[in-house]
Amino acid sequence: MGLEEKKPIVWEKIQKIPERVKQKKSIALMQLQYDYRCNMKCKHCAIEKFRDVRRKKLTPKDVKVLADQAHEYGLSSICISGGEPLVFLDLEQVIDAIGPERFVLSMDTNGLNLREETIEWLVYKGVDRIHLSIDGLEENHNKFRKVDSDSWQHNIDMLPLCKKHGLGVIVNIVATKDLVKSKEIEKQLEFLDQFGFHASLIYAKPVGTFEEAKNQVLNSEDFAYLESLTKRYNCSTHLTPAYGRETGCLCFKRHFSVTAYGDVLACPWIPIAMGNIFKEPLQNIIERSLENKWFSWENKYTCHSGNCDSEFYQKIIPQIEKSSQYPAPWDEIKW
Secondary structure, eight states: OOHHHHOHHHHHHHHTHHHHHHTTOOOOEEEEEOOOOOSOOOTTOTTGGGTTOOSOOOOHHHHHHHHHHHHHHTOOEEEEESSOGGGOTTHHHHHHHHOGGGSEEEEEEOSTTOOHHHHHHHHHHTOOEEEEEOOSSHHHHHHHHTOSSOHHHHHHHHHHHHHHHTOEEEEEEEEOHHHHHHTHHHHHHHHHGGGTOEEEEEEOOSOGGGTTOGGGOBOHHHHHHHHHHTTTSSEEETTSOBTTBOOSSOBTTTEEEEOTTSEEESSTTOOEEEEETTTSOHHHHHHHHHTSTTTSTTOOOOOTTTBTTSHHHHHTHHHHHHOSSSSEEGGGSOO
16 A cells, blocks of 8 residues: 555645745654663764753653644654664654654664564554664674674564565665775675665764764765765665755755754754754744755755765864753854
C-alpha cells in the first residue's frame, strides 16, 4: 500500500511542497530529540552536553502540542530521535502523541535493540522508516560505536527483516575524514547496494564528543568527492538537490531539531537555540529563523557546521564553544 492510500493526510501535504518552496516556507523534517538516554557511547555523539541539563523536559502531552503546531503549519515529516528511541520507556505514548497518520514518521536508531518483533511493532504503530546507523565496515563501525557486541553484523542482519515487514530504511553513515581518505566509504556503499536501501552520508561535525576531533571534519574537496558518490551509488548528502532545487544548507528549509528541553535548533549539529517551544509557537520560531541570513532560502552556501572551509564554521562555531549557555541563545550570536 502506497502513502496515498496509507496516509492520505500526509499525501495531501506532500503535494503542496512545490508551492511551499515557491513561497519560501519550510518543508523541513522535524527531528524530535525526545530523550537523551542511550545504550551506546559513540565517538561522534552530538548530544553529549545535553545529558545532564536540569531543565523542564518534554512529555508526551508536550509532544502532542508540538505535533499539532507542526501539522497546522503544513510540515509533513517528523523523526523521533534522542538518544536511542528504542530504550525510551514511553516511546509508544510519544508515537501516539505525534499522530502517525499526519506525518511521514521516522526514527533514528543505533539498531542495538532492533529485533524482528520490534520491526513488526514499529510498522503496526505507523512508523514508516528507520534511520539506521552503520558507520563503515565491520571493524570501523564497532570501534566507532564503542560496544562489545558485533553491532555491525546485527544491523546488517536487520536489513532483510525490515524489507520483509515493509519498514523503510535509510542507512546513516557518518562521513569522517578517515573514512573518506581511506575510500572505505565506497566499499561500504558497494556492500550495501545488495539490500536496496538508500544511504545518507552525514558530514562529521565538531560538536558533542567530537569537539576535540576537528581533524575528522571535512573540507570542500571532500564534499565534492562525496557528492560524486551520489552519482554512482544509491546515496545522498546534506547538499544533494531535492524537489528539483538546490537549497544548500538544510537548516530550517529542509531540517530542524527540537531538543528534549524545547529548544529549536537549526540542525542537530548547530547548538544554537533559535527559540523555545515552551515560550512561543513553533511557526514563529521557524519564520524568524528563515529570515536569518545563514538559514534563508537565498542562502545557497555549503553545510555550515560540517565544512571547515566555510565562513560559518570559522565565524559562528567558535562563538558557540565560548558561550556560557548550551545551546547558545540565538540573540547572543554575532551573526
